[in-house]
Amino acid sequence: MSDSALTNNQSASVAREQWSSRLVFILAATGSAVGLGNIWKFPYITGENGGGAFVLIYLLCIASIGIPIMMAEIMLGRRGRQDPVTTMKKLAKESGHSRSWGLLGWMGVIAGFLILSYYSVIAGWAMAYVPRMASGMFSGLEAAGVNSVFSDLVSNPESLIAWHTLFLIMTMVVVARGVRGGLEKAVTYLMPLLFVLLIILIVYAMGTGHFKEGFAYLFNPDFSKITTEGILSAMGHAFFTLSLGMGAIMVYGSYLPPDTSIAKVSIAVAFMDTLVALMAGMIIFPIVFANALEPSSGPGLIFKTLPLAFGGMNYGTLFGTLFFILLVFAAWTSSISLIEPAITWGMKTFQTSRIKTSVISGLLVWFLGLFTVFSFNLTSDFTFSSTISTKYGEFVILKDATAFDFLDYLTSNIMLPLGGLMIAVYAGWLMKKEYSLAELNINRIWFTIWLFLVRFVAPIMVIIVFLNAMGVVAFIRTIMGV
Numbered sequence: 001m002s003d004s005a006l007t008n009n010q011s012a013s014v015a016r017e018q019w020s021s022r023l024v025f026i027l028a029a030t031g032s033a034v035g036l037g038n039i040w041k042f043p044y045i046t047g048e049n050g051g052g053a054f055v056l057i058y059l060l061c062i063a064s065i066g067i068p069i070m071m072a073e074i075m076l077g078r079r080g081r082q083d084p085v086t087t088m089k090k091l092a093k094e095s096g097h098s099r100s101w102g103l104l105g106w107m108g109v110i111a112g113f114l115i116l117s118y119y120s121v122i123a124g125w126a127m128a129y130v131p132r133m134a135s136g137m138f139s140g141l142e143a144a145g146v147n148s149v150f151s152d153l154v155s156n157p158e159s160l161i162a163w164h165t166l167f168l169i170m171t172m173v174v175v176a177r178g179v180r181g182g183l184e185k186a187v188t189y190l191m192p193l194l195f196v197l198l199i200i201l202i203v204y205a206m207g208t209g210h211f212k213e214g215f216a217y218l219f220n221p222d223f224s225k226i227t228t229e230g231i232l233s234a235m236g237h238a239f240f241t242l243s244l245g246m247g248a249i250m251v252y253g254s255y256l257p258p259d260t261s262i263a264k265v266s267i268a269v270a271f272m273d274t275l276v277a278l279m280a281g282m283i284i285f286p287i288v289f290a291n292a293l294e295p296s297s298g299p300g301l302i303f304k305t306l307p308l309a310f311g312g313m314n315y316g317t318l319f320g321t322l323f324f325i326l327l328v329f330a331a332w333t334s335s336i337s338l339i340e341p342a343i344t345w346g347m348k349t350f351q352t353s354r355i356k357t358s359v360i361s362g363l364l365v366w367f368l369g370l371f372t373v374f375s376f377n378l379t380s381d382f383t384f385s386s387t388i389s390t391k392y393g394e395f396v397i398l399k400d401a402t403a404f405d406f407l408d409y410l411t412s413n414i415m416l417p418l419g420g421l422m423i424a425v426y427a428g429w430l431m432k433k434e435y436s437l438a439e440l441n442i443n444r445i446w447f448t449i450w451l452f453l454v455r456f457v458a459p460i461m462v463i464i465v466f467l468n469a470m471g472v473v474a475f476i477r478t479i480m481g482v
């Protein structure tokens with residue numbers, strides 16, 4: 001892909017440049033999908049939700065909701081070839097529907113801002129671990145020592161702000177200059193390297209003597225451990241990890257050449273993304289059990305476990321440093337896609353340059369990020385809980401949530417599934433079939449399966465999970481006596 005592919009004026013009259021090949025699209029979309037969600041978030045939310053049953057629901061959501069919606073989102077993007085707001089308006093007009101479908105694009109733009117605000121802070125943690133790893137400070141440390149390195153970091157707002165600032169500048173510079181071509185090329189080498197390091201870590205995890213236990217924790221479903229809230233987070237995470245429901249994949253799809261198979265690329269991206277997450281899980285949990293740590297210890301989980309592994313292995317300093325560098329790269333390619341919908345939309349709406357739009361967006365995200373920074377120190381005691389209690393049971397919406405927890409909940413568990421639901425409904429019910437068939441270009445049988453998934457399965461599952469989390473399902477079951 002040429003550097004200018006993502007910097008050109010994206011007005012309708014200009015022929016839009018495209019990714020140079022299917023492989024480049026897969027790399028870019030995988031770059032967006034594989035990030036902190038796989039290595040940082042997946043293990044800790046799995047730990048918070050009791051393991052196997054959560055993982056199973058998550059996998060089910062990837063297959064039955066994630067892949068079909070990814071196909072739908074890429075398809076809408078490729079057909080619209082604009083920013084998400086304009087794309088939705090344009091497609092709605094084309095099929096004779098209300099232009100208020102543009103609101104879907106809007107929600108995506110806002111979700112991107114909110115997610116990036118905390119994503120950048122956490123990516124800052126990963127960056128902060130690079131010099132810590134390189135200094136060799138973890139070698140031979142026990143769990144308590146490793147824990148205190150983490151709490152020292154997060155209890156220091158100045159340091160978190162500094163790393164957040166640095167990461168955000170890195171992101172916005174790439175976005176502003178449109179040099180993503182270079183970064184995507186770098187990913188061609190870095191992703192396989194990340195993979196190799198994950199394999200080295202799995203080998204380490206096998207040597208902990210607790211691999212079986214960790215593996216069982218991940219893959220033996222115990223449904224007594226799953227809560228309605230857990231089901232909602234498993235579904236929300238399926239959207240988050242595949243970068244769905246907010247326009248990122250839609251914008252990437254808009255650069256996809258017309259003859260590329262959307263089904264194949266979607267499956268490839270979802271497969272790689274899931275593989276990385278499961279590998280991360282197979283590494284983290286054996287270490288957790290070998291060191292008598294708490295699986296449910298929250299967002300700090302990888303920062304408390306991985307340094308233990310590196311601290312105790314040959315060349316651990318080298319591998320550890322490399323690992324956190326690669327994690328930062330993975331986060332970098334994701335963060336770029338988080339803000340891309342807002343940038344393409346901002347440029348078009350305000351008729352301003354890419355650079356100006358990037359500076360303004362960056363400043364906004366930076367300020368929003370302070371809420372997350374302070375959630376771990378100054379304002380960590382300002383929490384709120386929200387439950388709905390009915391005579392059918394108590395439904396926890398949020399429990400002792402900090403601003404970070406709230407942002408994460410609002411985006412992953414509500415905005416992305418809602419965006420995905422609207423994408424599925426639009427692509428499945430409202431878009432003319434001749435258009436979707438032409439775009440997807442798959443045989444009738446596969447098309448019918450896809451249509452069934454986006455028309456019925458995905459929307460119904462999202463709605464049931466929402467209703468379940470709000471206690472409505474329990475209410476109905478009680479009334480019906482089932």
Ligand code: PHE
Pocket residue numbers: 032033034035036037038115239240241242243244246248334335337338
């Ligand atoms: N999928 C990315 C990750 O797992 C996060 C992301 C979400 C990126 C939504 C873009 C859009 O880290």
